[in-house]
Amino acid sequence: MHRDRVGAPAQGDRSPHRGGSRRNDRPHSRSHLSRPSEREPYSRARGGCGMTSISTKSAEPVDERSERSPSRWGKSLRSPLGLSIVSVSSLLILWTIASGTFVNSLILPSPWTVLSTTYSMIVDGELANHVGASLMRIIIGYANGCVWAIILGSAAGRIAAARGLIMPVMNLVRPISPVALVPLMIIWFGIGEMSKVVLVGYTAFITIFFNTMTGVASVPPTRIRAAQTLGASGFSVFRLVVFPSAIPYILAGMRIGLGLAFMSVVAAELIAAEEGIGFLIIQSRYSMLVDRMFVGLLCLSVIGFSIDYLFRRLIRRFGGAYVGKEFSETL
Template sequence: MATLALRAAPAAVSAWRSTLTGAAATLAGFASLFVLWHLASVYLVGSALFPPPLRVLARGIELARDGSLLDNVSVSLGRILAGFAIGSACGVVIGFVLGAVAPARRVLEPYTEFLRFIPATALITVAVIWFGIGESSKIFLIAYTTVFIVIINTAAGVASINRNKVRAALCLGATRPQLFVHVLLPAATPYVLTGMRIAMANSFTTIVAAELVAANDGLGKMLWDARLFMLVDDIFVALICLGFLGFSADRLFRWAILRFARRFSPVM
């Protein structure tokens, strides 16, 4: 036991060192961006239309204190998560069917290939007509944005599975549920998570566009109102919030891929 503990200690130290190094690099990147922004706003542009970061930070704190910023962030994030969850769930199910069942793929693939080239932003007016300007239209658009990306990646993951593994599992007496749980699902996990990571990034684009056109709250609505009244500081506050939310979501999926999916895919 003592020997095993001694062997595990260097690995744990190395993991912590790698984590701290990554965090330091991220903070250094944000700090350099902050400095470049300040220098550009003060010495290069010198315009009220490009405010310095400290002024934007002060405005962000002010909006956070009165609760309006947190309300808009929570509304937009809630819409994204709801639509993303629905789209991902549907995408994973349909993707497994397309990847594993050839007749279903031949029937359904033309529909998915046709619909995925119609951007969600083109359906905003249709969504408003169908669902109104309430939550349903935004959630529908986010789900639409998510589902096809997840379908394609999941189907690709299932199709890439080594057929010898499937045959070996069947020869060893694996049932269909066991084959799915122990062979298909682990092998497709990296592809599913990668598709969800890409879909999450696209969801931010869709929610801003939808809230710009038809919403009573959210970061997109905040951007629209700030444009109407030339509140440039508010615009930058909303943009920074979107950037940090997207960055955090992407880091979360990246961690999930590295933490859970690498064991199933040696190429990651």
Template sequence: MTVQQTSTLTPTRGAPAQATPSRRRRRAYAELTLISLVVGISAWWLVVALHLANPVLLPPPPTVVRSMVEMLIEGTLLIHVAVSLARAVGGFLLATVIGVPLGIFMGRSARIHAIIDPWVELLRPVPPIAMLPLVVLWFGIGEESKLVVVFYGAIFPILINTIHGVRTVDNTLIRAARALGASGRQIFYLVVLPAAVPSVVTGLRLGAGMAIFVLVAAELLGSTAGLGWLIMDSREHFFTDRIMVGIVALGLVGYCINRSLLGLERKLVRWRPAQE
């Protein structure tokens, strides 16, 4: 009797080992990321040290770090980051609020898709920079114009990926839900939306990247602060170290936004591992 009880309890000890491969993958990913950064920065430093590039045009990493620390102590870098982040997030959120619901409607309704899709395909290839003259004429050079330019750059990836996510839901899941007696509304909320979330989040990540990308152009419109303005102003004064600081700050802002969206994906779709 005692032997039987022991044999039934022993399998539970092996349960924690199931998480080991996942932890190993995360550790390996972190190690590869660190190695990549070290190799890249070392190569940059080596190029300057061997005089393969003019240090005035390509400042070495210590010079850039020193300038970044100085700007952090002065508080100017944080101001530029805060201003740019507000503009990028504002345009991105506006694109999300409009792009995701519109993409769902277009994905679910062939008529709505037929009405709106021609305009999407007409405007999508036009780069945001080409829209700057009209945006200035319509909205001036204030914050509204910057918001519009960022919105224009971010909405199309969000819209297209949302449509794709809704349209490519596995019909087997829908038929199974109908067989179980689910209503159309239940199928939409319990089957279509969860299945479309990975594609929607991918669109959000692409849209966030485009928002950062377009931000530099948007901050050419009468700005006196922001990372894009910092880069352009430093170029006029030939402060290449500060140009690099602005570029690094933009990259870090984009990286943080992307990691936040990956975390959102993991919470919304626990059954599907998020892509790094």
């Protein structure tokens, strides 16, 4: 037999202070520590007694490449302007490679040959005469087409009797291509300016008319009744409610009609003209001057793009109150 020591704890009796002191004396491992954001929330279901449990998961290494912000060049290339530059540059590179390598340069001149020919035509004033003649025909014909299309389209969309009179004729002439009307225009109006102007006006008129009629007819009746409740009647309802509501449709039709006007004037000048971009293209074809033909195509592209861009800028600047920001961004 041996005697128990006085004051010694019984077997199995552990002092929490001694055990705790031993644990505190041990060096802390980094795997047992975590940032405050990684601590698990207190849960009574786990038997927590007012103490938070600390996650023992080690902090994952942060990938510096994933947090690195994109470079300035990357942001520029991803912008609409950057993508446009990349697209046009790629086209020019492919064009340059194809010219003289896969295709005869007499049939497909290089971009630099076209630019050189363009410069020489600008210097001697020949290009200005052709561009000025085409632009004058487009402006006059397009303006007349817009005016008549908006007037008749508004009447057809607002008045049932007018719609019954106008729509049968419009449905008959709408499928007729403007190119098919060129010989008839020459017979009726001669080879002068009138035939080109009428053809351009007709082409723009068709699209703008149907867009205007759709916009006027699509005005919600609640807006009209609200205006009538406030005392508006007759032409005041059309001026204050119907026409402003139809402006987005009208502007969309005007933009499409502008592009069609360029197509129609070239078609008219290809057949009967003494100057103009279409005349330049057809005359160069007879002489196999393909570089001059590309000059005419380049003029159509640049002028059409510039006018369309100016049209969209004017709408965003002055028409925002009528079309709204969302619609103006789509133009």
